[in-house]
Structures are given as structure tokens and as C-alpha cells.
Amino acid sequence: MFATLSLPEGWKAVQAPPSLFRRFEFASYQDTRAYLERLAALSKETELYPDLGFGTTYVNVTVYGKDGGTPGAQEVEFARRAAALAIPG
Amino acid sequence: MFATLSLPEGWKAVQAPPSLFRRFEFASYQDTRAYLERLAALSKETELYPDLGFGTTYVNVTVYGKDGGTPGAQEVEFARRAAALAIPG
Numbered sequence: 001m002f003a004t005l006s007l008p009e010g011w012k013a014v015q016a017p018p019s020l021f022r023r024f025e026f027a028s029y030q031d032t033r034a035y036l037e038r039l040a041a042l043s044k045e046t047e048l049y050p051d052l053g054f055g056t057t058y059v060n061v062t063v064y065g066k067d068g069g070t071p072g073a074q075e076v077e078f079a080r081r082a083a084a085l086a087i088p089g
Numbered sequence: 090m091f092a093t094l095s096l097p098e099g100w101k102a103v104q105a106p107p108s109l110f111r112r113f114e115f116a117s118y119q120d121t122r123a124y125l126e127r128l129a130a131l132s133k134e135t136e137l138y139p140d141l142g143f144g145t146t147y148v149n150v151t152v153y154g155k156d157g158g159t160p161g162a163q164e165v166e167f168a169r170r171a172a173a174l175a176i177p178g
Binding site (some may be wrong): 002005006007008010011012013014015016019020021022050062071072076079080083 | 094097098099101102107110111119153160165168
């Protein structure tokens with residue numbers, strides 16, 4: 001029904017899909033870049049591509065469910081592994 | 090199910106409720122304040138209280154449905170009237 005509402009001009013219907021979120025902080029830009037590389041490899045392996053926002057010393061990771069659906073077991077497993085990759089080894 | 094997922098430490102399940110959004114821009118801080126006053130009166134009358142964010146020359150209005158539900162006819166009517174209040178009269 002939300003999609004079919006006739007909205008007054010200039011208004012936007014907003015419906016962000018459910019997601020899992022975590023911010024990872026790093027000591028240096030080099031560490032941040034290294035984490036992004038590891039995350040890219042994890043995405044390639046799992047075919048799960050989260051939204052990423054990053055600055056010199058942080059990466060914000062937002063994991064969505066498939067096709068705008070609710071995150072499930074696969075996304076939770078991705079979240080677990082993404083966190084493990086952020087630990088300096 | 091989303092609420093019952095067992096998340097890895099540090100992750101947050103994010104589910105923003107659906108909403109209607111519009112940004113209104115004004116020529117001056119005085120106009121912005123006047124609009125906020127009119128909006129407050131509309132909220133009091135309708136008992137609909139949107140989230141507001143504003144700076145010197147803009148107001149961002151986010152209208153949610155009741156109890157985290159989907160915005161419906163009442164919220165659309167609020168949106169229409171909120172827009173009418175933004176027109177210099």
C-alpha cells in the first residue's frame with residue numbers, strides 16, 4: 001500500500017530495507033585499506049556485497065538481506081567473519 | 090525473525106520505519122522559524138509529530154506512521170498541509 005499512496009508533490013516515500021550495521025575503527029589508513037582488501041575477498045567468496053563507507057581510520061559496514069529482504073543466517077555469518085577480519089593478526 | 094537473530098558482538102540490527110520525507114528551504118532564518126511555528130500548530134491540531142531537522146534556511150520533515158507502521162492517508166494529509174504552510178502567504 002505504501003508504494004501506491006498518492007503523495008503531495010515534493011514528498012518522497014522512504015523505506016530503508018532492514019540491515020546489519022557495524023563500524024570498525026583502525027589505527028591507520030594503511031590498516032583501513034588492508035581491512036577493505038580482506039573484506040573484498042570475503043565478498044567475492046560469499047557473493048555478499050555490503051554497503052561500505054570509510055574514512056582514513058574507519059569502515060562502516062551495512063549488510064542487507066537478499067532482494068531487500070530481512071538479513072538471515074547467511075548475512076549473520078558474513079557479519080561474524082567480517083568482524084574476525086578486523087582483528088589485527 | 091529479524092529481532093530474534095543472534096548477532097555477533099558489536100553489530101546492530103537496523104530497521105528504520107517507513108516514512109514520508111521532504112526538505113523545505115527558506116530565504117532567511119526568520120522564515121525558517123516562522124515555518125517551524127506553523128508546523129508546531131499543525132502538529133498540535135492533528136496530533137501528528139514528525140521528526141524535524143533544521144538549519145538557518147531549511148527544515149527537513151520526516152513523517153512516520155503510527156506505532157512504527159506505514160504512513161497512511163492521515164500522514165499524507167499532514168504532508169499536504171505541511172507543504173501548504175511553507176508557501177509564503
